[in-house]
Amino acid sequence: SQQGEEDPQALSIQEGENATMNCSYKTSINNLQWYRQNSGRGLVHLILIRSNEREKHSGRLRVTLDTSKKSSSLLITASRAADTASYFCATRGTNAGKSTFGDGTTLTVKP
Amino acid sequence: GAVVSQHPSWVICKSGTSVKIECRSLDFQATTMFWYRQFPKQSLMLMATSNEGSKATYEQGVEKDKFLINHASLTLSTLTVTSAHPEDSSFYICSAPRLAGGSYEQYFGPGTRLTVT
Numbered sequence: 001s002q003q004g005e006e007d008p009q010a011l012s013i014q015e016g017e018n019a020t021m022n023c024s025y026k027t028s029i030n031n032l033q034w035y036r037q038n039s040g041r042g043l044v045h046l047i048l049i050r051s052n053e054r055e056k057h058s059g060r061l062r063v064t065l066d067t068s069k070k071s072s073s074l075l076i077t078a079s080r081a082a083d084t085a086s087y088f089c090a091t092r093g094t095n096a097g098k099s100t101f102g103d104g105t106t107l108t109v110k111p
Numbered sequence: 112g113a114v115v116s117q118h119p120s121w122v123i124c125k126s127g128t129s130v131k132i133e134c135r136s137l138d139f140q141a142t143t144m145f146w147y148r149q150f151p152k153q154s155l156m157l158m159a160t161s162n163e164g165s166k167a168t169y170e171q172g173v174e175k176d177k178f179l180i181n182h183a184s185l186t187l188s189t190l191t192v193t194s195a196h197p198e199d200s201s202f203y204i205c206s207a208p209r210l211a212g213g214s215y216e217q218y219f220g221p222g223t224r225l226t227v228t
Contacts, residue, residue, distance in 0.1 A: 030214070030215075031214060031215075031216075033216070033217060035219075040202075040224070041221075041222070042204065042219060042220065042221035042222040043155075043204065043219045043222075045216075045217075045218075045219070048214075048216055050214060088154060088155070090155075090217070092215070092217065097208075098145050098157055098160060099145070099157075099206065099217045100157065101147075101154045101155045101156075102154065103153075103154045104154050
């Protein structure tokens with residue numbers, strides 16, 4: 001089964017609103033990464049957060065990590081129609097090891 | 112710029128033929144690479160771990176004789192889908208870990224869309 005589970009599975013909001021996606025995982029991790037994928041395209045790396053970090057920011061993106069709850073959240077502020085995509089979290093247990101993906105959240109931002 | 116490339120980006124083949132997909136790490140060496148498969152509207156599923164100079168490690172349920180992996184150099188891994196069938200149609204993505212800022216970050220290729228007719 002997938003290491004990561006994300007909720008919600010689908011999220012639809014109006015442009016300008018904030019979007020929050022959550023990811024939970026089961027085992028200890030080395031780091032967690034968030035990716036974006038437009039329909040039919042490859043993955044775009046958004047943010048990497050290490051297990052000893054609690055929060056990271058990048059532009060309109062804010063990622064939090066709570067290792068005690070084994071969960072992470074991705075917040076997109078002031079969303080735009082161009083943010084419409086699927087968002088995945090991926091965890092890694094060892095430094096150079098494989099990434100395990102969550103099921104993803106499909107975000108639709110209506111103009 | 113891209114640090115992991117894949118070739119081809121898309122391929123259409125007839126049922127029963129074999130297709131080779133290349134994954135290259137650009138300007139860094141990768142003793143390990145990973146191959147994922149993604150079906151429409153689903154997440155990425157790890158298929159196998161490609162190890163330079165040794166046999167690949169396959170995930171449960173992935174047929175090693177059908178999905179041949181060769182990691183012949185520190186910058187190249189290939190995935191060959193043998194005797195392809197329509198159900199093998201999928202998006203195949205490779206990744207390679209690269210040391211950045213003291214820890215490894217996973218870099219993904221742009222993916223290869225395989226359609227088997």
